[in-house]
Amino acid sequence: MRGVTRRFGQMVALEKVDLEIAAGEFIALVGPSGCGKTTLLRMVADLATPSAGEILVGGASPRQARQARQLGLVSQRPAVLPWKSALADVTFTKQIARRPGYPSAGLLQDFGLAGHEYKRPGELSGGMLQRVNIASAISHDPDVLLMDEPFSALDEMRREEIGDWLGEELRKRPKTVLFVTHHIDEAVVLADRLVVFSRSPGRVLDIVEIGSPRPRTQSFRSDPRFVRAAAHVRGLLSGATSKRHAEG
Structure with missing residues (x-):
């Protein structure tokens, strides 16, 4: 993703997003509601197009990747x-x-x-x-799995069980994953890196590397690396939310 911007009329949903994802990497997108996370995922899925900038999937356009059946999409609603x-x-x-x-x-x-x-x-x-x-x-x-809040309809126990299963399955058959979630703890357990977005218009505030090999089980929640990463992301998002309330 190079300079990816998406506008809806006069509203800017995403602004100048730059991100490079390695093959087999698991990337989680987190940020306040309305910051453009799902919009970015939809552009990778060839369901929307950037207003500016470029997205390539393995050197091909999202449309070419979709036509080659390289993409799998999990939406919020079944x-x-x-x-x-x-x-x-x-x-x-x-x-x-x-x-x-x-x-x-x-x-x-x-x-x-x-x-x-x-x-x-x-x-x-x-x-x-x-x-x-x-x-x-x-x-x-x-080859590429695009997941938009895939576990939001599940109770916490089932959510953790399927998260563990997904981590193990990706070990057996690696895929490149782009994962949208509001669940910070889930993102830290599952992902290699978390891309943290600002409030709208969505900009990348930080990219947080977890620094622990996958797959990780729920026991990783007691690891100091989990505690540090989750606290850092919460701090970033708390700052973004506080600023929005102050301006409101």
Whole structure:
């Protein structure tokens, strides 16, 4: 990402974002609501275009990467098909992508959905639906995984379990991950680096490197590196929020 700016009419959502992500790296985007995190992810996914600047995915444009089936997208709201079972929905993604990917039934089992494979969306809870959504996005084993608040519909315990699973899966099959979250602790446990954004218009305040190899389990929360990183990010965001309130 080089000088990426995004405007909506007169409003500037993102301003001059520069970021280089290595292959296989896990990057978390954190910042106040409305700072442009999801907008940036959507531009990488070829769902929006920069008003200025350039985004390249492995040397190609986001559109070329999407057409080559290199991208997997997990949205905040489950993008499942109401007439398909969980198993059929996950398999359908692989059929579209024409990539063998993961075994569909095994993936659902790993997500705690054993016994629910043949249920349709109307028969699943909100948390179960989001797990199907995540499974569908990664079923074709994309090179780049784009995740927009993927665990927001899950309770804390299930959120931590799936976070641990994702970390272990990325160890077995490394991917480049761009992960949007408001959950600072989750970002510190999962990511290699956290990109911290200012309030709107979104600018990069800091890039925080965790400095501990992945995967990490929830026990990492007691590690001094976790404590320092989480406190630093909270301090940055607290400053951004305080400034916004003062100006308001």
